[in-house]
Amino acid sequence: MNRTTIIVIGVALIAFFSYVSYKGMQRDPHLLTDSPLIGKQAPDFKLAVLDKPDGTFSPADMKGQVWMLNVWATWCVACRDEHPRLVRYARSAGAVPVVGLNHKEIRGDFALSPDQLIRIVPDQKTVSPQEIVLADQRSSDWLSKHENPYALVIMDIDGRVGLDYGLTGVPETYVIDKQGIIRYKEVGVVTDENLKNKILPLIAELQAKS
Amino acid sequence: MKRLLMLSLLCLLPLSAWADEAKDLAEDPVVEKRLIALATDLRCVQCQNESLASSRAGIAQDMRREIRELIKQDKSDQEIKDWLVSRYGDFVMYQPPFKSYTLFLWLGPFALLLVGAIILYSQIRKRRNLTPEAGLSADATRRADALLNMTKDTQA
Incomplete structure (x- = not known):
């Protein structure tokens, strides 16, 4: 092996690693990984519906139609940026139902921290009823103030459903097809660009399928 | 006036009696020990460069709570990891698994x-071939002999 060969190999290696790191640094860290849930059945749950006493909702209720699940909360600042877009979408013709999954609607005054809430809540039923009333009240007020784009809102007080959906933050949005399979997941705010270029074409495509 | 102020401040003093001992983080230290051992190898999905053990993000707290519960249900470490991977992908583990795409x-x-x-x-082999034979040429041997004999003669 002569000197030229060695130099060529060296330069090739440096070029390769530079290219890999250059490409790697351009990627959005939020999109580092595709959710393993895409292409799988949306995890089942049963949660109370906001402002509908005794009303519950399960993903199975939406079988046969394409729908969106949007995770939000009144304490979520980024949701305020996303919200008008959802309202506009919900009012547009042919919009699919958007179900609002309220994630951990806990008191913003820190009178009750998530940890305390968790301690009271080994399972959903034992959350202090008073806290549920307050969480519902806050959510309803927020929605009447900012307009309500949701077909219905469900309350995930302790965030368990969020975990089952592989939630990494709020907001997140899922597109679920007629068979109840998750087809798309948006981590973070749904932008105009992604709504127009990804979500709307996907919904149209999914609706065309039987 | 000053006295009154002093007095009212002194009245606040007994409030410190309310101070309590720091509460134990966990009710069950055994569960907590396993949780920490597991969570150090897991990634917080919200703040991706932090381990699940050290993160204070809301999601991380939820995940720790869920892991605590799985530990209490006597699930093995592998079962707990699988539980997380099925929701968050291999990304949730700091040490990537040995798979075709991580080869x-x-x-x-x-x-x-x-x-x-x-x-x-x-390179070493090539160098070895390049180094001249250790032996001397006939001419050099003769000269060396002559020199050696010369010194012998003078010594004698």
Whole structure:
């Protein structure tokens, strides 16, 4: 092996690693990984519906139609940026139902921290009823103030459903097809660009399928 | 006035009696120990460069709570990891699993080491061929002999 060969190999290696790191640094860290849930059945749950006493909702209720699940909360600042877009979408013709999954609607005054809430809540039923009333009240007020784009809102007080959906933050949005399979997941705010270029074409495509 | 102020401040003093001992983080230290051992190898999905053990993000707290519960249900470490991977993907583990798409990641350094070793070996071999024979030419031997004999003679 002569000197030229060695130099060529060296330069090739440096070029390769530079290219890999250059490409790697351009990627959005939020999109580092595709959710393993895409292409799988949306995890089942049963949660109370906001402002509908005794009303519950399960993903199975939406079988046969394409729908969106949007995770939000009144304490979520980024949701305020996303919200008008959802309202506009919900009012547009042919919009699919958007179900609002309220994630951990806990008191913003820190009178009750998530940890305390968790301690009271080994399972959903034992959350202090008073806290549920307050969480519902806050959510309803927020929605009447900012307009309500949701077909219905469900309350995930302790965030368990969020975990089952592989939630990494709020907001997140899922597109679920007629068979109840998750087809798309948006981590973070749904932008105009992604709504127009990804979500709307996907919904149209999914609706065309039987 | 000053006295009154002093007095009212002194009245606040007994409030410190309310101070309590710091509460134990966990009710069950055994569960907590396993949780920490597990969570150090897991990634907080919200703040991706932090481990699940150290993160204070809301999601991380939820995940720790869920892991605590799985531990209490006597699930094995592998079952708990699978539970998380099925929701968050391999990304949730700091140590990537050995799979077809991580082959380069795992074997790449060894492949590079091997390439280096091959280059080193071939270079050493080439160098060895280049170094002249250790023996002396006939002419040089004669001259060396002459020199050696000369010194012998003078010594004698």
